[in-house]
Amino acid sequence: MMNFLSFVTNGISLGSIYAIIALGYTMVYGIAKMLNFAHGDVIMVGGYISLLTATMAGFPPWLAIIAAMVGCTVLGITIERVAYRPLRNAASPLAVLITAIGVSFLLQNVALLLFGANARAYPAMVNMPNVRMGGLTITGITIITVVTCIIIMVVLTLFIKKSKSGQAMLAVSEDKGAAQLMGINVNKTIALTFAIGSGLAALAGVLLATAYPTLTPYTGAMPGIKAFVAAVFGGIGSIPGALLGGVLLGIIEILATAYISSQLADAIVFGVLIVVLVVKPTGLLGKKIQEKV
Numbered sequence: 001m002m003n004f005l006s007f008v009t010n011g012i013s014l015g016s017i018y019a020i021i022a023l024g025y026t027m028v029y030g031i032a033k034m035l036n037f038a039h040g041d042v043i044m045v046g047g048y049i050s051l052l053t054a055t056m057a058g059f060p061p062w063l064a065i066i067a068a069m070v071g072c073t074v075l076g077i078t079i080e081r082v083a084y085r086p087l088r089n090a091a092s093p094l095a096v097l098i099t100a101i102g103v104s105f106l107l108q109n110v111a112l113l114l115f116g117a118n119a120r121a122y123p124a125m126v127n128m129p130n131v132r133m134g135g136l137t138i139t140g141i142t143i144i145t146v147v148t149c150i151i152i153m154v155v156l157t158l159f160i161k162k163s164k165s166g167q168a169m170l171a172v173s174e175d176k177g178a179a180q181l182m183g184i185n186v187n188k189t190i191a192l193t194f195a196i197g198s199g200l201a202a203l204a205g206v207l208l209a210t211a212y213p214t215l216t217p218y219t220g221a222m223p224g225i226k227a228f229v230a231a232v233f234g235g236i237g238s239i240p241g242a243l244l245g246g247v248l249l250g251i252i253e254i255l256a257t258a259y260i261s262s263q264l265a266d267a268i269v270f271g272v273l274i275v276v277l278v279v280k281p282t283g284l285l286g287k288k289i290q291e292k293v
């Protein structure tokens with residue numbers, strides 16, 4: 001029983017990281033109606049920025065994390081401005097999708113040129129003592145990850161519901177043209193969405209590399225795909241859906257690894273997604289959108 005609870009705890013920790021990453025996907029899709037497949041590689045960039053600032057520049061961990069978030073925020077805004085904004089009104093949505101894949105490969109190959117393909121050891125950026133509850137031991141990084149995820153979800157929900165910028169995001173997600181007529185700067189609103197998503201991706205990269213302390217140019221590739229699956233699983237465009245999808249995905253992956261096969265774990269995760277989408281195409285918390293004719 002204790003082993004099962006330990007696996008569930010680890011799944012919640014991993015799922016919380018997926019949820020933080022999934023927020024970037026779900027926000028960008030909900031507001032800009034595009035899939036940013038370069039998002040996973042922003043995680044990797046955040047990991048390298050925090051690693052280099054901590055080990056080479058001698059920054060304390062908290063300052064290295066802030067540097068990673070600032071760097072990835074600037075990167076997210078730049079990607080949106082240079083790669084995606086010129087194609088926003090393209091005749092085919094495939095143009096943006098292909099560009100996103102191209103940006104993903106660009107970031108990976110730049111990292112390969114700069115840092116090489118060998119894995120680098122990642123220092124513990126966040127330290128907290130383990131907590132014992134009966135026979136169950138919960139690691140400090142698990143507690144930090146889960147608490148961070150909950151705080152981000154609450155703050156982001158309040159930001160969107162209560163702030164002027166958040167209301168602008170909701171308006172743009174409903175109808176870009178109408179929002180522009182009401183005086184909302186659509187370009188600025190979408191850029192802000194990329195900035196928030198990329199900053200959170202950097203934080204997720206730090207948490208991921210701390211939990212699994214190695215870093216390569218491909219570190220963000222599979223977690224990025226799984227976070228996208230989590231966003232779709234929970235209902236892409238829904239912030240609570242990103243949390244629910246991420247946590248459930250993390251639990252399923254860890255339990256599948258422990259009780260079935262580590263080699264089949266990914267296949268099981270994607271298989272569960274297919275079953276959910278067959279039963280509920282909009283995801284667990286997604287809402288059906290009526291197309292206007």
